Amino acid sequence: AFDMLPTAPRLADVRIDPTSFWGRRRSVNRDTTIPSQFALLRSTGRLAALDPAYRGERHRFWDSDNAKWLEAAWSEIASGGDDPALRAGAEEVQSAFAKAQEPDGYLQSHVSYDRNPDDPNSGKRWIDLLEGHEMYSMGHVIEACCAEHENALGKGGLAIANRILDRLWADFGPQGRKGFCGHPEIELALMRLWRATGDRRAHQLAQLIVDRHGTTDLFDSEVRARGREPRDHGNWRLTGDWTYYQDGKPLRSTTDAAGHAVRALYFYCGAADLLNAGDATLSAAMDALWASAVHRRMHVTGGMGAHPEGERFGADYDLPDERAYCETCAAIALARWARRLLDHRLDAEYGDAMELALHNAMLSGVSLSGDAYHYSNPMATHPHDTRDQHHFRRDRIPWFGCACCPPNVARTLSQLAGFAYAVDGRRIAVHLYVPGEAMLGALRLRIETRMPVDGRVRMTVLAGAAVELALRIPAWTAAPTLRVAGTSVTVTPGSYVRLDRDWVVGDVVELELPMPVQRLYAHPKVRQCAGQVALRRGPLVWCLEEADNGRDLADTALSDSALVSVRPKSGPDGCDVLLAQGTRTAPGERSLYATAAPPRVAADLVFVPYAVWGNRGIGEMRVWVRRAGG
Numbered sequence: 057a058f059d060m061l062p063t064a065p066r067l068a069d070v071r072i073d074p075t076s077f078w079g080r081r082r083s084v085n086r087d088t089t090i091p092s093q094f095a096l097l098r099s100t101g102r103l104a105a106l107d108p109a110y111r112g113e114r115h116r117f118w119d120s121d122n123a124k125w126l127e128a129a130w131s132e133i134a135s136g137g138d139d140p141a142l143r144a145g146a147e148e149v150q151s152a153f154a155k156a157q158e159p160d161g162y163l164q165s166h167v168s169y170d171r172n173p174d175d176p177n178s179g180k181r182w183i184d185l186l187e188g189h190e191m192y193s194m195g196h197v198i199e200a201c202c203a204e205h206e207n208a209l210g211k212g213g214l215a216i217a218n219r220i221l222d223r224l225w226a227d228f229g230p231q232g233r234k235g236f237c238g239h240p241e242i243e244l245a246l247m248r249l250w251r252a253t254g255d256r257r258a259h260q261l262a263q264l265i266v267d268r269h270g271t272t273d274l275f276d277s278e279v280r281a282r283g284r285e286p287r288d289h290g291n292w293r294l295t296g297d298w299t300y301y302q303d304g305k306p307l308r309s310t311t312d313a314a315g316h317a318v319r320a321l322y323f324y325c326g327a328a329d330l331l332n333a334g335d336a337t338l339s340a341a342m343d344a345l346w347a348s349a350v351h352r353r354m355h356v357t358g359g360m361g362a363h364p365e366g367e368r369f370g371a372d373y374d375l376p377d378e379r380a381y382c383e384t385c386a387a388i389a390l391a392r393w394a395r396r397l398l399d400h401r402l403d404a405e406y407g408d409a410m411e412l413a414l415h416n417a418m419l420s421g422v423s424l425s426g427d428a429y430h431y432s433n434p435m436a437t438h439p440h441d442t443r444d445q446h447h448f449r450r451d452r453i454p455w456f457g458c459a460c461c462p463p464n465v466a467r468t469l470s471q472l473a474g475f476a477y478a479v480d481g482r483r484i485a486v487h488l489y490v491p492g493e494a495m496l497g498a499l500r501l502r503i504e505t506r507m508p509v510d511g512r513v514r515m516t517v518l519a520g521a522a523v524e525l526a527l528r529i530p531a532w533t534a535a536p537t538l539r540v541a542g543t544s545v546t547v548t549p550g551s552y553v554r555l556d557r558d559w560v561v562g563d564v565v566e567l568e569l570p571m572p573v574q575r576l577y578a579h580p581k582v583r584q585c586a587g588q589v590a591l592r593r594g595p596l597v598w599c600l601e602e603a604d605n606g607r608d609l610a611d612t613a614l615s616d617s618a619l620v621s622v623r624p625k626s627g628p629d630g631c632d633v634l635l636a637q638g639t640r641t642a643p644g645e646r647s648l649y650a651t652a653a654p655p656r657v658a659a660d661l662v663f664v665p666y667a668v669w670g671n672r673g674i675g676e677m678r679v680w681v682r683r684a685g686g
Contacts, residue, residue: 062251062332063399063478063485067134067207069495070473076491077508078472080629081419085128085469086137088426093125093462094145096455106152106165114166116189117458119156120241122149123196124463127203131470134207150204150213153197157216161223163197164190182227182235186275186301191237194220195245202245202252203467217249225257228265234272236265238301239319243326247333259333266327270306291316294366308341313349314369317361317381318460321349321389328396342397348372349390350409356576356590356679357420357597357666358413359433360386364448373581377435377680379448384421384433384461387413388468395475398487402552407487407528410475414468414488415508415595419667422465424629428452429462430670435679437670440607450674485526485552489513489567499523499559508594509624509632511536511569517559524556525565532594533569540565569594573620573634578680588680589614591634593622597666598634602675604662609676612659613684614638620663627664628671634663639684 073079097103102121105114129146132138157163162181167190172178182190198220201213224242228235236242243262250258268274275298276286286292291300298304300315302323313320324345331338352372354360359382362370367383370376394410397403420433429452439450455462476488477496484496489507493500500519505512511533529536531550538545540555541563547553555565571594578585591598600609620636627633640659661681669677 061396061399061474061478063480064474065477065479065494065496067131067471067473068136070477071136071492071494072472073491076506078490079492082135082137082469082472084424084426085422085466086132086142089422089462089466089469090125090128090132090142091145092427092454093466094129096459097122097125097149100455100459103149103152105169106149106156108156108165108169110165110169114170116164116166116187116193117460119153119163119165119193120189120196121459121463122153123193123200124460124467126150126153126200127196128463128466128470130200130203130207130209130213131467133209134203135470135473137470146204147211150200150211150216153200154216157219161219161221163194163216163220163223164188182233183281184278185235186238186278189237189239191224191242192239194224195237195241195243198242198245198249202248205252214252218253218255221246221249221255221258221261225261229257229261230264234268235274236268236303238275238303239316240302240323240326244322244329247326247329250333262326263330263335266307266323266330269303269323270310272303275301275303291366294368300366300368308337310341311344311348312369312372313345313353316366316368317386318367318383318389320369321360321386321393324393325389325396328393328400332396332399339400342400346397346406350405354390354409355380355382355417355435356578356592357382357416357433357435358387358390358409359417359435360390360413364432373579373583375435375578375582376584377678378438380432380434380436382417382433382435383431384418384429385464387417387421387433388464391418391468391475395487398485399478399480402485402526404528404531404550404552407552408531408550411488411530411595412597414475416597416666418465418468420669421461423452424668424671428454429456429465431456431461436610437675437677438610439674439676452670482521482523483526484523485528487528489569493518495519497521497523499525507569508596511567511571511594513565513567513569515565515567517561517563520558520560520563522558524554525559526552526554527565527567528552530569530595532571532574532592534572535570537568538566573622575616585680587683589616589683590679590681591620591663593634597679598663599666599669599677599679600661600681601664601669601672601677603672604633604664605659607676608640609678610682612638612640612661612678613656613682614661615684618684627662628668631665631668636661636663638681 102118126149156165198217201217204213246258246262364381391410391413394406397406476490478485479497498521502516504514529547538547573593576590638661639656642655642657
């Protein structure tokens, strides 16, 4: 059994120290996030909408909200967070899906049970593959059912997933329509189902669907059937084709990460699954898309999808600050794609990007209290003047009309062990350093560390085995050192060190990953960051907040020579803060334009981890700070 990927350990085999950085966030996820979301599934009608007898309005997204929550619940139960209320809730949601599923396997409550007498297409299946989200929602149901099965929780969810496969195979298999969903997800879900059951139809159908993208006139035909032309569709006009839906051209000839960021990254996850299953023809495309997404279109926090108009990627180096969209789901999707690519090739760049997204762009999406969220995660906020409350709210809120992000965060936190470790035969990889204990194949380790605030890591072998242990040495560290059973081993930042030996009980691995405060300067083509600097320490990116620094953060400046120090446990939720002396404009009345530069005065600047911004009321925030004298 495995979680998410064939190389991930069983969630039950990893115990994360509850007092650690991730342990505290996971405890909040278990005790507050997951229960509060279940209450919201009830109060918003989402759970009730799975009942065929429900007479309220349904929405095409709602099944996926229920399904992601269910996956989070099963994963949390498997991770050791079981309790009667959580298990009862998971069983209730899974039973509701079983009741909503039609006898032939079709499962989309919005289509099956909503009837609008004024809409001649009401209740018709597969007539809006472009935006109907039918396969997308079914994909998330499949993932939830696989999570229950993979972790041997024994509630029969796999029967629901198998019936969905029966329906999809009949309708879209080799003898069916050459169709696919405008929101990828089914591709990766089918591959997960194949790994869980061995049913080759799931693998073959995932391959067919990935290969169909960019090769048909499917969406043109759908739009014209509704009496419109493709050019009349807003998302078509963004690029002059269907790239927004990953249908611009075939994947193997695609070199630029483009379109809706979450759609794109979920699509790449499915393709990476196929690559790992043996389709080497996808390797070049994965490399090209990674270079595009991460080297030229990623925000410094690991945020993906620069533009709120269409929640999409921009052009190369087009990375705005206050209007950086960076949807929480897109950061999660980047982490999941990177984790898959680590199974393809043990390249530390994938691990570094996964770590960056999880610690920053994903984690900023949920409050420290665990019950309020950001949908977008920009590089700067100026809420006193913000007018775009649709894309950029001034505060965190407990739920959204389109609530994809909250349960996505919940399932990701519940599955953290699957990101941290990989077990592939006799090779074991440690991608993230998370304190606790882990049974990795035949090797059992105790990991002691204060990561991500202290780079010292100590691993003790509790059960030995003759295996290769690969440890990620992140690119952000400086002069790392490693001792294995008392012997020094040379290590290089931005690589994996492979330790192949017959490990015995009591062996100790001591890793030192110094984490100096680093200044980051954007590529000169990133015009929005010209003349500015950001701070990183270890995997954490830092920001200024109004709560510590007052208003007008855009006026603050930091010189390249200013000393930046660490003050432990003095920020929100007891986090460390960074202190530096910068400058800002001296107080006083100013005309709108002046012929002389205003005087500047020293200013004590306080930086907090980006992951915790927005937890102290409405206020400004800023990642990129002006360079004094730059």
